[in-house]
């Protein structure tokens with residue numbers, strides 16, 4: 001394919017050189033003349049393993065050249081890869097100035113091309129820069145449509161193709177990426193990106209534009225979180241006289257609960273007799289040892305914030321008669337200690353909502369020992385709130401919170417013709433319900 005790469009920084013330079021080495025005909029564009037000259041001299045404008053040799057090779061073979069002339073690049077290409085920087089503004093917001101400018105330039109060049117040469121070949125603009133979800137559709141597509149004078153997805157293609165390379169190993173990462181994500185406005189836009197990576201061995205995910213933008217943020221936020229977690233844990237272990245690397249060796253060996261998809265789906269708040277208590281005491285021990293652990297210290301506040309979102313969803317419906325399915329801290333148990341659903345019920349009850357609760361695993365007769373004490377101190381009116389059947393809750397409620405996967409409850413839930421449903425756990429049929437009236441997902 002004939003490809004223009006806009007921005008010859010780390011991402012653009014590596015993408016341009018690697019695509020050229022795969023047999024594409026590549027033109028790199030940068031506003032910085034020094035970078036353009038360096039590339040044309042067969043030298044890399046960035047310091048990276050293997051990039052020097054690769055640029056020398058592809059420039060020598062004629063597969064890569066550079067220019068500062070946007071028109072020249074657009075005239076000779078069917079795909080544009082946008083790799084300009086998106087730095088932070090001083091207040092933390094994302095700077096989209098370079099993106100907007102380059103998009104205007106590409107649009108103007110495409111308009112010119114269409115006018116003068118009667119080009120009928122559809123050009124696809126592919127954004128590799130990291131940008132917040134919605135930036136492409138709401139900011140960049142309108143710029144392209146205005147400057148080209150056509151419709152995105154009809155007259156030209158638009159895609160988002162985030163980059164997952166790591167500086168230092170970026171050439172290696174380009175040829176062996178963890179995944180290929182293609183955000184596509186329409187299937188032909190995605191096909192154009194797919195053709196670029198023909199021969200690159202990785203799983204391909206074709207998703208809507210904002211999903212592709214968000215995936216990059218999910219990755220980077222998680223990577224930062226992982227490093228912060230490991231470092232905080234290391235510091236606590238050190239203060240407590242424990243070998244943190246030995247701890248992490250064992251931690252990492254657990255592929256069922258630790259290094260696994262477990263606990264990584266948006267759902268309801270956590271609770272139970274262990275997580276809150278153990279986080280509290282670990283943070284307390286760290287603080288006593290003068291070890292600052294802001295990530296660990298904010299896990300419980302984060303959990304409370306999530307619970308509050310559920311209360312706010314009920315408040316926003318404006319309804320007063322509320323049903324709650326599920327009460328124990330997770331399915332298949334009657335353990336109510338520090339159950340987030342008990343906390344939710346207590347908050348709603350405290351706000352004067354007329355509440356009915358059903359949980360098949362929890363019945364007053366089975367509330368023995370620790371659980372009975374817990375209920376009596378935390379929810380003394382539980383007996384009046386508990387309904388012994390699903391139907392009684394559904395008959396009572398104008399708005400119903402679903403916090404259990406009990407099959408009997410799932411089977412009884414109405415489809416748009418009963419109370420408003422607030423789904424706390426991402427029901428198995430959540431995707432289908434999304435379009436039903438009266439369905440509200442907690443965070444999806």
Ligand SMILES: NC(=O)c1ccc[n+]([C@@H]2O[C@H](COP(=O)([O-])OP(=O)(O)OC[C@H]3O[C@@H](n4cnc5c(N)ncnc54)[C@H](O)[C@@H]3O)[C@@H](O)[C@H]2O)c1
Nearest residue numbers: 007008009010011030031083084085086102129130163167
């Ligand atoms: N560096 C990384 O490891 C990495 C990894 C994945 C994603 N990203 C993302 O990729 C994007 C690019 O990152 P980078 O590190 O390569 O940035 P960079 O700052 O190294 O390079 C950006 C280049 O774009 C050029 N430029 C700016 N405006 C231009 C225009 N109108 N026309 C042509 N060129 C223009 C600049 O002169 C510069 O050379 C950012 O959104 C970044 O967040 C970076």
